[in-house]
Amino acid sequence: MTNKDLADLLLPNVSSDIEYYENKYPARSLAPDAVVTRFAPSPTGFVHMGSLFASFIGKKAAHDSNGVFFLRIEDTDQKREVENGITGIINDLKNFDITIDEGMTGEDSEIGAYGPYLQSRRKEIYQTYVKHLLEMGLAYPCFCSPEEIEETRQIQEKRKQRIGYYGRYAKCRRLTFEEIREKVEHNESFIIRFKSPGSFDNKIKVNDLVKGEIEFPENDLDIVILKSDGLPTYHFAHAVDDHLMHTTHVIRGDEWISSLPIHVQLFEALGFKAPKYAHLSPIMKEEDGKKRKLSKRKDPEAAVSFYHEKGIPVPAVKLYLMTIANTNFEQWYDCNKDKTLDDFKFDFKKVSGSGSLFDVDKLYNISKNYISYLKAPEVYVGTLNWAQEYDPSFAEILKKHQDYATRLFNIEREQKKPRKDYSCYSMIKSQIWYMFDELYENVTDYEFQTINDIDEIKRILNMYMEKYYHSDDDKETWFNRIKDLSEELGYAREVKEYKNNPDAYKGHVGDVSTVLRVALTSRAMTPDLYEIMKLLGQDRIFSRYQDFIKGN
RNA sequence: GGCCCGUUGGUGAAACGGUUAACACACAUGCCUUUCACGCAUGCAUUUAUGGGUUCAAAUCCCGUACGGGUCACCA
Numbered sequence A: 001m002t003n004k005d006l007a008d009l010l011l012p013n014v015s016s017d018i019e020y021y022e023n024k025y026p027a028r029s030l031a032p033d034a035v036v037t038r039f040a041p042s043p044t045g046f047v048h049m050g051s052l053f054a055s056f057i058g059k060k061a062a063h064d065s066n067g068v069f070f071l072r073i074e075d076t077d078q079k080r081e082v083e084n085g086i087t088g089i090i091n092d093l094k095n096f097d098i099t100i101d102e103g104m105t106g107e108d109s110e111i112g113a114y115g116p117y118l119q120s121r122r123k124e125i126y127q128t129y130v131k132h133l134l135e136m137g138l139a140y141p142c143f144c145s146p147e148e149i150e151e152t153r154q155i156q157e158k159r160k161q162r163i164g165y166y167g168r169y170a171k172c173r174r175l176t177f178e179e180i181r182e183k184v185e186h187n188e189s190f191i192i193r194f195k196s197p198g199s200f201d202n203k204i205k206v207n208d209l210v211k212g213e214i215e216f217p218e219n220d221l222d223i224v225i226l227k228s229d230g231l232p233t234y235h236f237a238h239a240v241d242d243h244l245m246h247t248t249h250v251i252r253g254d255e256w257i258s259s260l261p262i263h264v265q266l267f268e269a270l271g272f273k274a275p276k277y278a279h280l281s282p283i284m285k286e287e288d289g290k291k292r293k294l295s296k297r298k299d300p301e302a303a304v305s306f307y308h309e310k311g312i313p314v315p316a317v318k319l320y321l322m323t324i325a326n327t328n329f330e331q332w333y334d335c336n337k338d339k340t341l342d343d344f345k346f347d348f349k350k351v352s353g354s355g356s357l358f359d360v361d362k363l364y365n366i367s368k369n370y371i372s373y374l375k376a377p378e379v380y381v382g383t384l385n386w387a388q389e390y391d392p393s394f395a396e397i398l399k400k401h402q403d404y405a406t407r408l409f410n411i412e413r414e415q416k417k418p419r420k421d422y423s424c425y426s427m428i429k430s431q432i433w434y435m436f437d438e439l440y441e442n443v444t445d446y447e448f449q450t451i452n453d454i455d456e457i458k459r460i461l462n463m464y465m466e467k468y469y470h471s472d473d474d475k476e477t478w479f480n481r482i483k484d485l486s487e488e489l490g491y492a493r494e495v496k497e498y499k500n501n502p503d504a505y506k507g508h509v510g511d512v513s514t515v516l517r518v519a520l521t522s523r524a525m526t527p528d529l530y531e532i533m534k535l536l537g538q539d540r541i542f543s544r545y546q547d548f549i550k551g552n
Numbered sequence B: 001g002g003c004c005c006g007u008u009g010g011u012g013a014a015a016c017g018g019u020u021a022a023c024a025c026a027c028a029u030g031c032c033u034u035u036c037a038c039g040c041a042u043g044c045a046u047u048u049a050u051g052g053g054u055u056c057a058a059a060u061c062c063c064g065u066a067c068g069g070g071u072c073a074c075c076a
Helices: A003-010 A018-024 A049-064 A085-095 A119-135 A146-158 A177-185 A234-244 A254-270 A305-310 A314-325 A329-335 A360-372 A376-390 A392-400 A402-409 A425-435 A454-468 A475-488 A495-500 A509-521 A529-551
Strands: A036-039 A068-071 A102-104 A139-142 A191-194 A203-208 A212-217 A224-226 A249-253 A276-280 A284-287 A290-293
Touching: A003 A119, A003 A177, A018 A119, A036 A049, A036 A249, A049 A068, A049 A085, A049 A249, A049 A276, A049 A314, A068 A085, A085 A305, A119 A139, A119 A191, A119 A224, A119 A234, A119 A254, A139 A177, A203 A254, A203 A276, A212 A254, A224 A234, A234 A254, A249 A254, A254 A276, A305 A425, A314 A329, A314 A360, A376 A392, A376 A402, A376 A425, A392 A402, A402 A425, A402 A529, A425 A529, A454 A475, A454 A509, A454 A529, A475 A509, A475 A529, A509 A529
Parallel strands: A036 A068, A068 A102, A249 A276
Antiparallel strands: A139 A191, A191 A224, A203 A212, A284 A290
């Protein structure tokens, strides 16, 4: 019995050969330095921040070099699959503007000439390559049961030896053809293992784009390449797919780094050219003074949808991702305010090798800056889009008062140093609600500051309405009148005057303005009062003041 | 336990054998100011986890230790 016979015995239904696939997927016609890379998640739930980060880098690296970024779904573990998992991934990516050039576009659709991009549809391909390995004597069937494997593991532990299927522990490697035939004929279930040519005593060096040169012992584990359900393991699928899809760069989490010796060995045994690897450090979170990997289960901010719900503009999230992706980006961006993310060249060498803490404060800061430089109509649209999804009643109000809301968003905006107080769309309502009568109804809680005497407050309001409010004043006149009012009531016209001689006055113009502000909005902190009053208009100002006077 | 990786302020980090150890976020104080926000100014690591070594010179190179992370599946 030859290796060929063995291969036919084990995989009788595989009829094509590897030449067929090698020809079917020819090299891509791209520039020599073009990056072809992919995002290859398994459809087991929502997209994790770390995955978004990796795919963001992948797309950026590919597009910077006029390469290709594609989406391959790794669904070889059918037990872990989640319903509509692919759709979920695609939506999460779409929400963050991660578009693909090739790959899965839905549960059942794809684009591109190197597919299928769903691994479960590539069964035939994997098996063809497994058969090829079998024929070359580089693979063999293993009939060991999980219990037997567990047993050897315990023996190895007791003997303080390395755990795994290798050397003397690789029992099935020594099976004769006859023994194999007999087991197969008895319908014993089996898996296929790779016959590792490596020795643990040999050292290999692998160059990683992020971590640099890493030295490992050579792999000597006879890893499983084909499972009993006929689907490949990750390692084998990775080698076959990335070879056939002509991936040049594999960008993935650094939990894969210890599998690198397996992967380089597999590529070599299969006669494939190995891709370049970039292993990204995990994004960490601090909890109780300790750093740990951002966890899908424990941390809401690990889910990419979290940022969508918060209403952090997508470009701001991308800006943040780039600042942690390339440590020189922040300064570059600071010096090139007129440029965009697309103008920045991503560089693998500038990726931090150690895990960075996810800095939510910084994200909010970036977002706040980003929003401050948007035009008012853009802020309106952003807020409306967010509200339509997460706060429909607020969305109705915004729609009803589109022009008014836009003017509101424009306060202190179009100037050299724009106002920065909206850090995300979900927070905007809490900052502007008092400008809408629908939301201002039944307010009873007023945050008065230094002037608290209710009669004095009423006096200020009444006098202001009777004598000092004129709807068409310009800002200077408007403010001068408030100064006049202050003076008439015994308050200093200027804060400085008051500070120089506090005993001569009841207070200063700021205190009076605060009364006018709080009685109008219930809040001590608002944008420019003049602008607010102009927007609200005389009728609303007077009616709010009168309501206040009546109610207190 | 074996094998890999990492460790610069509260946080992200720059510095690739010679700098006062950049910059940004956060924080604090002050100024500006009708409030807030903005802006401006100042402060915030006597020192790069730690102990040794190499060198005229170390955050940077070497060795040990500690701590953190990852991985050792018919999961990816």
